[in-house]
Amino acid sequence: MTREKKVEQYDVVIIGGGASGLTAGIYCGRARLKTLIIEQSYVGGLATNTNEIENYPGFPEGVSGKGLMELFHKQAKRFGVDFKLTDVKKVDFSGDVKVVETFRNRYEAKSVILCNGSKPRVVGAPGEEQFIGRGIAFCATCDAAANTDKEVLVIGSGDAAIEEGMFLTRFASKVTVSVLHDEGTLDCNEIAKAAAFANPKMHFIWNTAVDSYEGGEKLERVNLKNLKTGEITPVDCFTCFLFIGYIPNTNVYKGIIDMTPRGYILTDENMRTNVPGVFAAGDVRERFLRQVATCVGDAATAGVMAEKYIAESEIFEHQIMTGNGVAYVFSAIEKEQRDFLPTLEELEAEHPGYRCHRIDTYKSDGIAKRLGVSCCPAVVVISNGKVKKIIESNICKCEVEAQL
Ligand SMILES: Cc1cc2nc3c(=O)[nH]c(=O)nc-3n(C[C@H](O)[C@H](O)[C@H](O)COP(=O)(O)OP(=O)(O)OC[C@H]3O[C@@H](n4cnc5c(N)ncnc54)[C@H](O)[C@@H]3O)c2cc1C
16 A cells, blocks of 8 residues: 655755755755755765865865864754755656655655755775775865875876876875776877876876775775786775766756756756756756855855745736736846836826736846746736737837737
């Protein structure tokens, strides 16, 4: 017998409780929206994997990833955000009410923010899990300084591996790169390849893959296996950087949310996905730099946009699309477009059955989009709660009156 799921309503549901989800939660909670964060494993996400975050502003002495995420968490709780520790199994974003399902619950929300993050692709060799964050790293920008005058190992030969490896040579005494291919063949671009071969700190071990990791409290050595001969070469290193790609946690959105071929969510600069009311922030979305600072920026935008979307939905449904009216879509910074405002006063006075709405697109084009207006100025005539006519050229009082 299938068990009925418990239904709960929220203004905003945030999927993922890492740096992005927690920041979006802070913004939504502070806007007094009823907000839920659903996190499948541990609150704080990927950032909790790193001992030291030195590049997040406001912490001149650095801060542990766990410590920083605890502060984010505390702040989100202070603003009344609810947390559920479970994973999202299914979503339905087809209606105005967005549905997010976990094993036991069905959450209905006015807006959803996707903050699922991505996970670094790992090798899967023995010892790996034990040393992640203790000598196995995924981020040269983050961990390079800690490797000053140390010997490091890089796994991979794509753009990220070689470019990050080159960056590491500014700090490390030696950067050894384990490459799957024959001598001279790298997967990266030609410019990076030429620069890497010319750099005396870069060393390559060809035809190799990780066989196992060894160490005590911390990683000490990586055993590389020659793919042709089977020979094992132990490489002592302070840190082993894995640059073999990331996997975004987006399976649950396949066919619903637009993504890149690699599964990263596509958004516009305001974090809007292809589905109105659904936003994405942080490592889960397609973008250049994946850092806590960029997550925070994304998620702040997403939180504010969710708030705006909800406010606009209220105005759209309960004020504009009721009865008869006229919506003037304009930009308040354009003098010519402002000049039509007194005409609206006249229309309201002369046609008391019609309410005139002034939709300023300067800060948000959300309502204009919902009305089907792509450029302004435009006048939308609403009759019995439905769009009757959109006038986009030759806007004048008589044109509008002809449609009333
Ligand atoms: C070892 C390491 C060191 C780093 N060092 C630094 C550094 O020094 N400075 C810096 O700025 N950045 C650093 N980064 C990068 C930084 O950690 C990330 O950019 C950031 O944490 C990503 O945050 P996020 O919230 O977007 O994603 P995540 O932190 O990945 O959070 C996403 C969360 O969503 C959850 N989730 C996924 N799918 C579901 C689902 N279906 N249901 C419910 N929950 C789900 C996951 O469990 C996860 O907790 C480092 C990363 C690593 C791995």
